[in-house]
Amino acid sequence: MKAAVLRKAGEPLTIEDVDLDHPRADEVRIRVKASGLCHSDLHFITGDFAAPMPMVLGHEAAGVVEAVGGDVRGFKAGDRVVTCVSAFCGECGECQSGHSHRCDDKPGRKREDVVQAISSNSQPIFRIGNLGGFAEAMVVNHRSVAKLPEEMPFDAACLMGCGVLTGAGAVLNGAKVEQGSSVAVIGCGGVGLNVIQAARIAGATQIIAIDLSAAKLELAKLFGATHTVIGSADSVAEILELSGGGVDYAFEVIGLTSTIRDAFLMLRKGGAAVLIGIPKMGAEVSLPVLPFIMKEVRVIGSLMGSVPFQTFIPQLARHYLNGVLKLDELVSNRIALEDINDGFAKMSSGDIARSVIMFD
Numbered sequence: 097m098k099a100a101v102l103r104k105a106g107e108p109l110t111i112e113d114v115d116l117d118h119p120r121a122d123e124v125r126i127r128v129k130a131s132g133l134c135h136s137d138l139h140f141i142t143g144d145f146a147a148p149m150p151m152v153l154g155h156e157a158a159g160v161v162e163a164v165g166g167d168v169r170g171f172k173a174g175d176r177v178v179t180c181v182s183a184f185c186g187e188c189g190e191c192q193s194g195h196s197h198r199c200d201d202k203p204g205r206k207r208e209d210v211v212q213a214i215s216s217n218s219q220p221i222f223r224i225g226n227l228g229g230f231a232e233a234m235v236v237n238h239r240s241v242a243k244l245p246e247e248m249p250f251d252a253a254c255l256m257g258c259g260v261l262t263g264a265g266a267v268l269n270g271a272k273v274e275q276g277s278s279v280a281v282i283g284c285g286g287v288g289l290n291v292i293q294a295a296r297i298a299g300a301t302q303i304i305a306i307d308l309s310a311a312k313l314e315l316a317k318l319f320g321a322t323h324t325v326i327g328s329a330d331s332v333a334e335i336l337e338l339s340g341g342g343v344d345y346a347f348e349v350i351g352l353t354s355t356i357r358d359a360f361l362m363l364r365k366g367g368a369a370v371l372i373g374i375p376k377m378g379a380e381v382s383l384p385v386l387p388f389i390m391k392e393v394r395v396i397g398s399l400m401g402s403v404p405f406q407t408f409i410p411q412l413a414r415h416y417l418n419g420v421l422k423l424d425e426l427v428s429n430r431i432a433l434e435d436i437n438d439g440f441a442k443m444s445s446g447d448i449a450r451s452v453i454m455f456d
Contacts, residue, residue, distance in 0.1 A: 109436055
């Protein structure tokens with residue numbers, strides 16, 4: 097099969113013919129139909145995150161099950177599915193307490209495994225999260241897969257595996273945004289737009305979108321933003337004025353220490369700053385201590401939407417099919433696998449929401 101392979105950080109991905117192993121007892125083989133380009137992948141391409149090379153990136157993938165291992169239950173050939181990096185064992189304390197996204201023993205082939213799912217000339221090619229969605233097919237653990245309704249289109253479905261899940265889950269499950277509250281969203285890319293629309297679904301009455309891109313701010317209005325602010329050194333003061341003293345929830349969806357601090361400073365009493373954006377390894381942020389006590393504000397981390405994907409993705413699919421959740425509007429470009437480097441270049445420019453690789 098063909099796959100986009102990253103052989104060295106900082107260099108373009110190369111389209112190569114690679115070999116795919118057969119599914120083991122607890123795995124499924126998926127014919128990939130659509131795969132989203134996520135900013136997390138870009139971190140590995142640029143070298144912000146260290147990883148074993150060579151590798152196949154891609155974790156927002158939707159497709160059709162072609163074969164299942166002997167121990168797999170609940171999936172069969174022909175099922176439409178989407179993958180998620182939040183694989184879960186189902187047995188550890190985190191899984192048993194309903195936090196499978198924090199699983200302590202994620203299943204999948206380990207790096208030291210002699211036989212990897214993808215190889216080239218008998219040499220292993222590693223995969224982020226044991227997925228590898230930038231390829232024509234995947235072999236993945238069945239506990240990293242969620243089933244889709246038959247009527248769900250693949251280009252919309254793939255986005256639910258990460259970007260939509262992460263943004264919407266952080267609002268609805270992580271922060272539990274209340275009806276009538278005020279929300280600020282710093283960063284209006286693919287994840288930020290889903291924070292915005294989930295805040296709308298939750299019933300927030302004021303949703304302030306903050307970004308450097310005027311084009312993204314226009315898109316934010318479509319998803320439910322009531323106010324938009326061009327990011328600057330004066331953003332905090334502007335948010336405090338717009339919200340009448342601070343917002344109830346501030347979501348940081350970029351991963352910069354400066355904007356994390358801004359999110360904290362724009363809170364009203366009792367407010368919560370929710371950190372979603374992934375910073376560079378080793379990044380640290382300095383915050384004033386007194387507001388934690390005098391204003392009783394909180395800082396919350398949210399990993400993969402703070403949700404068990406296996407139950408949340410079907411909910412998202414129903415919201416989409418019922419016209420509540422916007423997914424088609426998130427897809428800025430539909431591209432071929434061979435255009436993947438151009439897709440990441442457009443992502444780096446900051447003016448698009450999501451590019452999706454279509455394999456048909």
